Amino acid sequence: MSRAHVSRADWTNAALEALSEGGVSAVRVDVLSKRLGVTRGSFYWHFENREALVVAALEEWERVCTTETIEQLDSIADPEQRLRVLLTQALDVEALSRLEPAIVAHATDPVVGPVLRRVTRRRVDYLAEAYAQLGHPPAAARRQALVAYAAYTGWLQLRSSAGAELPELADQGRRGTAARRHLADELVHGPG
Amino acid sequence: MSRAHVSRADWTNAALEALSEGGVSAVRVDVLSKRLGVTRGSFYWHFENREALVVAALEEWERVCTTETIEQLDSIADPEQRLRVLLTQALDVEALSRLEPAIVAHATDPVVGPVLRRVTRRRVDYLAEAYAQLGHPPAAARRQALVAYAAYTGWLQLRSSAGAELPELADQGRRGTAARRHLADELVHGPG
DNA sequence: TGGCTTCCATACACTACTGTATGGTCGGTG
DNA sequence: CACCGACCATACAGTAGTGTATGGAAGCCA
Numbered sequence: 083m084s085r086a087h088v089s090r091a092d093w094t095n096a097a098l099e100a101l102s103e104g105g106v107s108a109v110r111v112d113v114l115s116k117r118l119g120v121t122r123g124s125f126y127w128h129f130e131n132r133e134a135l136v137v138a139a140l141e142e143w144e145r146v147c148t149t150e151t152i153e154q155l156d157s158i159a160d161p162e163q164r165l166r167v168l169l170t171q172a173l174d175v176e177a178l179s180r181l182e183p184a185i186v187a188h189a190t191d192p193v194v195g196p197v198l199r200r201v202t203r204r205r206v207d208y209l210a211e212a213y214a215q216l217g218h219p220p221a222a223a224r225r226q227a228l229v230a231y232a233a234y235t236g237w238l239q240l241r242s243s244a245g246a247e248l249p250e251l252a253d254q255g256r257r258g259t260a261a262r263r264h265l266a267d268e269l270v271h272g273p274g
Numbered sequence: 275m276s277r278a279h280v281s282r283a284d285w286t287n288a289a290l291e292a293l294s295e296g297g298v299s300a301v302r303v304d305v306l307s308k309r310l311g312v313t314r315g316s317f318y319w320h321f322e323n324r325e326a327l328v329v330a331a332l333e334e335w336e337r338v339c340t341t342e343t344i345e346q347l348d349s350i351a352d353p354e355q356r357l358r359v360l361l362t363q364a365l366d367v368e369a370l371s372r373l374e375p376a377i378v379a380h381a382t383d384p385v386v387g388p389v390l391r392r393v394t395r396r397r398v399d400y401l402a403e404a405y406a407q408l409g410h411p412p413a414a415a416r417r418q419a420l421v422a423y424a425a426y427t428g429w430l431q432l433r434s435s436a437g438a439e440l441p442e443l444a445d446q447g448r449r450g451t452a453a454r455r456h457l458a459d460e461l462v463h464g465p466g
Numbered sequence: 467t468g469g470c471t472t473c474c475a476t477a478c479a480c481t482a483c484t485g486t487a488t489g490g491t492c493g494g495t496g
Numbered sequence: 497c498a499c500c501g502a503c504c505a506t507a508c509a510g511t512a513g514t515g516t517a518t519g520g521a522a523g524c525c526a
Contacts, residue, residue, distance in 0.1 A: 087472090087473070087474090088473090088474090090522090092318070095454055097355075104382060104383075105297055105299070105379050105380065107297070107299040108512065110512090110514090111300040111513080111514070111515090112512085112514085114515095119473090120473090120474065121474065121475055121476080121514090122474095122475090122514085123473080123474045123475050123476075124474055124475090126514095126515070126516080127472080127473060129474090131515070132513095132514070133512080136361065148458070163338070170334070177456070180381075180382075183375065183378050183379050183381075183431070184379045186375050186431050187297050187376045187378065187379025187380070187433050187435070188296070188297065189372075189434055189435040189436075190295055190296060190372075191296075194346050198435050199435065199436045199439055201438075202432065202435060202436040203436065203439055203440075206436075206440065211483070220338075221509065224442065225442065225453055225456055228432070228440065228442055228443065228453065229425065229456075229457055229460065231374070231428070231432065232425050232428035232431070232432050232457075233424050233425040233428055234428065234432050235419065235428040235432065236423070236424035236425055236426065236427040236428025236429070236431065237424040239375070239424070239427050239428065239431060240394065240420070240423065240424050240427065242378070242381055243378045243381040243390050243391065243394060244381075244390065244391045244394040244395065244398075246391070247391055247395055248395075248398065248420065250416065250417065250420055252418065256470070261417055261420065264417055264421075265421055265424075268296075268421065273448050279503070279504090280503085281524045302482090302483065302484090303483080303484070303485090304482085304483060304484085305483095309515090312503090312504065312505090313504065313505055313506080314484085314485085314504095314505095315503080315505055315506080316503070316504055316505090318484095318485075318486080319502080319503060320503090323485070324482080324483095324484070324485090333498070394517090
């Protein structure tokens with residue numbers, strides 16, 4: 083677990099991990115330094131201060147979970163197929179089930195707020211565009227995008243908070259995958 | 275704003291307010307004491323320590339937003355009407371839009387976790403029961419309850435994080451109420 | 467080998483917050 | 497009116513975390 087040299091990326095990843103476990107206030111320099119097997123001296127070599135670490139972690143999250151994801155999906159021509167891949171993939175990644183709710187909970191934080199609003203807007207816009215390509219008129223496409231994104235983020239939230247008691251939410255097992263597929267179906271085709 | 279005597283309930287309400295603004299770690303005795311216009315001496319008269327305040331706040335939340343709400347809804351005989359009232363009412367209360375995501379974000383907290391799981395289970399069970407009374411078979415009713423609750427909690431989350439940029443999410447105005455009614459319709463009737 | 471760079475350890479000052487101990491104030495009550 | 501209990505202020509100790517200053521180790525490169 084402890085290495086000779088801890089990179090800036092190592093610090094950022096550790097911050098994202100702490101973020102998903104206990105929110106922004108759990109991103110503590112001394113805690114992370116112990117977890118990485120170094121002292122805080124390493125941190126203040128790579129970063130200006132604690133806020134810079136939080137910013138870096140949030141930007142990394144935005145890059146991986148929004149920018150790069152959208153770029154990859156753009157290679158899928160069929161909008162229905164694209165939506166299906168997006169939703170099933172987003173619901174599958176277990177690492178996000180705690181991270182995203184933790185970020186949302188600090189929406190009032192001056193560091194978190196702008197990033198979160200940017201990410202939300204880009205995702206909803208992207209969803210609305212896909213629904214429009216499926217034939218929905220603009221207003222309906224936008225409503226459907228909001229419902230779909232709300233269901234997605236709520237599903238993650240549920241799984242992070244009460245996944246243990248609700249076997250249908252589990253990310254593995256027969257019932258879990260069936261429920262996820264069911265949800266993805268509903269979100270792609272919309273309600274009757 | 276400042277009163278002669280600050281009651282235990284005043285402390286609890288202030289804690290809930292702080293909770294919704296900045297999460298569990300924002301429930302600080304000294305901050306709340308300044309906000310209430312007293313010193314921390316008042317707090318340590320009413321409460322054993324800080325954790326006792328957090329517990330009291332979470333129990334108050336559980337009581338008002340789950341126990342009492344369910345009791346009131348039980349007076350509505352028709353399950354469809356009951357569902358509609360529940361959803362529209364739950365989506366209307368603006369005070370919850372930040373509180374519930376903030377609580378969920380601390381699901382790993384040993385104080386928050388048990389309360390949250392209890393609340394989630396009771397709500398999902400109650401929803402599943404209503405859907406079963408609407409004619410759904412048990413497994414489908416349960417799946418529908420999960421989807422509905424995920425959409426509900428995700429909707430609150432969206433509104434708390436990006437409500438300003440997404441006019442459809444606003445709790446007031448033409449588009450906001452229309453979108454909420456649209457969502458409630460979908461959740462009551464289910465997808466085609 | 468000497469020196470330069472990179473990375474980290476150590477020690478310290480500082481701040482924010484919790485908890486405790488104790489005394490003061492004010493309204494009610496015998 | 498004397499006092500008692502509820503409520504709060506004040507002052508202090510203790511702790512956890514941030515940021516800073518400085519020295520030291522280890523590797524590359526002449």
